[in-house]
Amino acid sequence: MNIRCTGLRKSFDGVIALGNISVQCPTGGITAIIGPNGAGKTTLLNILTGFLSPDAGRWFVGEREITGLPPYKVARMGLTRTFQDVRLISMVTVLENVMLARPDQTGEGLLHAILRIGVAGEEACNQREASRLLQFVGLEKQTNERAGTLSYGQQKLLTLACCLAAQPEILLLDEPLAGVHTDTAANILRLLQQIRQNGKTVVFVEHNIAAVREIADFVIVIDEGTVVAQGPPREVLNRPEILEAYVA
Amino acid sequence: MDYLLHILILAAIYSILAVSLDLLAGHAGLLAVCQAAFWGLGAYASAVLTVDYGVYFPLGILAGMCLGVLASFLVSLPSLRLTDDYFVIATFGFQIIAFAIFNNWASLTRGPLGIPGIPPPTIFGWRVDSQWKFLLLAVIGAVAAYIVVNRISSSPFGRVLHAIREDEIFAASLGKNTLRFKVTAFAVSAALAAMAGSLYAHYITYIDPTNFTLTESILIISMVIVGGAGSRWGPLTGVLVLVVMPESLRFIGLPSAIAANVRQIMYGVLLVVMMLFRPQGLAGQYRFGR
Amino acid sequence: MPDPQPHLGIYDLHTGYAKKEVLGGVTLDVLPGEVVALIGHNGAGKSTVLKAAFGMLPIWAGHVALQGSRINLPSPRIMLGHKVAYSPQGNRVFGELTVLHNLELGGLTLASKAELREGLARVLLLFPALRGRTKQRAGTLSGGERQMLSLAMALITSPRLLLLDEPSLGLAAPTTRKALDVIHALSSNQGVSVLIVEQKVREVLRIADRVFVLRNGRVSFSGKASALEDEARLRAVYL
Amino acid sequence: MLSQLFVNAVIAGSLYALVAVSFALIYRIAGFFHFTHGLTFAAGAYVTFAAHAWLRLPLVAAGAIGVVAAALLGMAIRAVVFRSLARRAAPPLVMLLASLGVYVVGQNVISLAFGDSSRPLGESVISPGLAVFGARVTEAQLASIAVVAAVLMGFAVVMTTIGIGHQIQAVANDRELSEVVGISIAAIDGLVFTLGSAMAGLAGILWAIDQNMTPTMGMRALLIGVVAMIIGGQKTVSGVVLASMFLALAQNYSILFVPTAWQDAIVFLILVAFLLVSPSGFFGLRGRRRSLT
DSSP, rough: OOEEOOOOEEEEEEEEEEEEEEEEETTTSSEEEEEEESSSSSHHHHHHHHHHSSSEEEEEEEEOTTTTTTHHHHHTTTEEEOSSOOOOOOBBHHHHHHHEEEEEEGSSSHHHHHHHHHHHHHHHHOOOOOOHHHHHHOOOGGTTTTTTSSSSHHHHHHHHHHHHHHHOOOEEESSTTTTTHHHHHHHHHHHHHHHHHHTTTTEOOOOOOOHHHHSSSSSEEETTEEEEEEEOOOHHHHHHHHHHHHHH | OHHHHHHHHHHHHHHHHHHHHHHIIIISSSOOOOHHHHHHHHHHHHHHHHHHHOOOOOHHHHHHHHHHHHHHHHHHHHHSSHHHHHHHHHHHHHHHHHHHHHHHOHHOOOOGGGOOOOOEHHHHHEEEEEEHHHHHHHHHHHHHHHHHHHHHTTTTTHHHHHHHHHHHHHHHHHHHHHHHHOOOOOOOHHHHHHHHHHHHHHHSSSSGGGSHHHHHHHHHHHHHHHTTTTHHHHHHHHHHIIHHHHHHHGGGGGGGHHHHHHEEEEEHHHHHHHHOOTTTTTTTOOOOOO | OOOOOOOOEEEEEEEETTTTEEEEEEEEEEEETTTTEEETTTTTSSHHHHHHEEEEESEEEEEEEEEEEEEEEEOOOEEEEEEEEEEETOOOTTTTTTTHHHHHHHHTSSOOHHHHHHHHHHHHHHHHHHHTTTBBBGGSSOOOHHHHHHHHHHHHOSSSSEEETHHHHHHHHHHHHHHHHHHHHHHHHHHEEEEEEEEEEHHHHHOOOOEEEEEEEEEEEEEEEGEEEEOHHHHHHHO | HHHHHHHHHHHHHHHHHHHHHHHHHHHHHHHHHTTHHHHHHHHHHHHHIIIISSSOOOHHHHHHHHHHHHHHHHHHIIIIHHHHHHHHHOOOHHHHHHHHHHHHHHHHHHHHHHHHSBBSSSSSOOOOOOETTTTEEEEHHHHHHHHHHHHHHHHHHHHHSHHHHHHHHHHHHHHHHHHTTTTTHHHHHHHHHHHHHHHHHHHHHHHHHHOOOOTHHHHHHHHHHHHHHHHHHHHOOHHHHHHHHHHHHHHHTTEEEGGGGGGHHHHHHHHHHHHHHHHHSSTTTTOSSSSSO
């Protein structure tokens, strides 16, 4: 499943954040969205995931249009995300954070919660799945620690695990490598490639151009709210106007 | 002796109120200061139904709880769009509107005169006409409320509430319809408070609007906060500290006129001290707004 | 002659927000009368360096020194006392107050009314476009005018050291060039030392004597501005 | 009859405005709903009563003492409770709860000291008053409106012309930039609490002179003032004053349709209607950090 948008436009009291953006991220690939500070990348992510309503434009997951859907419905359509500043539930354990993300849990119905019919079985299955994901991102040792006690890099890995636990088709990651030490960053890049192997589409906003060059199949460059270039990294990253966008 | 029973019955009823409010304030992080409104609603529903229409007690309680659920939608849907301080003020507003209804809808609630002569409850032939029997009924009610709230808070439903409490945007990004969870929690909290209202009405046998004022709501929220919001024993600790202990003031011969003020000063001071030194409360871990 | 005492010295600076370490040991200096550019991609920590130096952010490790003497607990008031001024990112002004009141607040720490009046006259001379608008609410100014006001608020205290955070944000090229020229003139004519953070690298290199490149919270390059003239070198260091 | 309702509304509205403006002043700087405003409101009235009745001071002198006492009370509560909470980086809701606790303590101390019964402030001299467009207005009421108008005008002038007023607006407008230019946020916070509490005390005194006083009068006035601030938009004095007048008019004219006891409920019905209509963020979602990054 891929994600595409047409004619997305958004401005904040006069300042244009997005001016008529129409992009499409290829199915099953890793797409990097790059561009200098304040170019509208996070704004685009917030619009696609329903947290921000644009002035104009429509966007789709696969063939289904998700324009204007609230965030929880967008997530239910198979499009989950992470945030620039790490967001998680620091008061509960790492395992609980991942178990929270599983969609359509019967135990989330009020009567089931009270009478506990068929909840225990599902919880056990949820726990197994969550533990598998923690193992996948390398946090199995921290399973029962409070999420608040994790290091920043570990918290980034946890949010990735939560994203996966929501069983998405497409992952939208907002600066997955920002503020992370080099070894964790390499680890995250390896995980993103494995996620792609599992057939999921990955789209991430990032500044670390070296990382983009290493794993991205497709690159979209946004500057001053418009798409200035898009295509495979080899082609796009060497074009002079890319450096210009960053540096001018 | 029966004064001790009176305190225990009051403690059981207040426990229902504190535990039910804790589902909202402690587990969902919604600082609602209108629990006395739902408490009053249950009391008046039971009183009016049994005194004016001779309705059978269990039906009275059920009717009160359903009314509580309905009223909770009227309260939660408009106010849940607001954040923090504005939400608190909106719930203050509903508390004041509810009190005005109890106080002025004379044809239904007989206004300031209140409703006297509420018969003791009979359940399937069991006439609860002594304090001992009433204590048993009140404790059953309290235990039921405690089980319901703890079952909810320790279930996946509760897990989502705890997510909403700390970061609703994160919960929404994982596909949780946060509004549904908050409205449902409101409804359960209101229904349990209404049940406490029915029990209270049949125990006190005479209710008037002054039992269900803003001050009562502030007392109930203080119990939850001082005791420790969002924890198993927090609300009950709050009841112990803010109901049982002050009631025993009467033993040391404090004239009742002064006792009411002293009791409020006590929980006012406790609330301030708690916020300064132990914002998570005596037995809790959750700190508001963290 | 011995290496001249840096006007501003930042030594092995570690700081960040809550758990996220943003600066992992940054060392840089500004010599008297010099214009130093601090460049790097977004999120590298450029703004954090200025905030920490001006005392807006607690320092986790390392220290800041002015004219060689270490400032233990830097705070805005202390730095203003040492004739240092800071203009935060995004051309921040008090939108609800008039241009004049913004300038007066900029000169709050000036000792006397006379100094304030003198400062007002000086900055209005420097930025003629503001002269006609002193009664206007700052929120109604254009991006360029707001940038000028923000700079004027920093210059009114006639600082000896100027910390500027992306004065060009949201400005068209000609306005950016004009603003950077004003800054350059200050340095060359009045010997004001400047540490300027910028995204528009080519523009700022034009007026900078030396440059530090920040990447992921560490200095990845420092040297003469001319060293980054050619494209390949800039690309290697920058991207 | 209608003009009498109008006059009553103007008197009540002016007092709501004084409470609302002073509450907004403190709220915009301190950043949390502080219920102690209701306490300083009541304290002003009761200290004036004590000075007037027990110390035999003329009403105006007693009133001055009342206002000073309210200001000192506000300053003291801020220094003891709110400053230490701020040092512990307590979130706004914890500050709100603490202010609620302080209010409950204060209100009960007043009722212990002065009793719960409603009592008048000053000689309840029965004066025919003047006829204004066919409505009865006493000299005291006219004086009250004049005082409130003068105070609000003076407040607006201070905020727009004098340096301190600019600093207050600056901190309310952009806290970080205020720190950058060297404004002492703590000093402004203290000043605002003192000034706001003094205005609240004055409002309490004028309210007590017009409508007698009870220990719980502060909460009622505070809640109406908060609603006026929410509807009027916190930024401008005129916006809050207009909203206060609107609430007073709505309350007074509601008597034609509904018994007077509904007056407070009407204020909150208006608030609910306003909140339903006014747009709020993306479905009012609360994240750990307000802005979505």
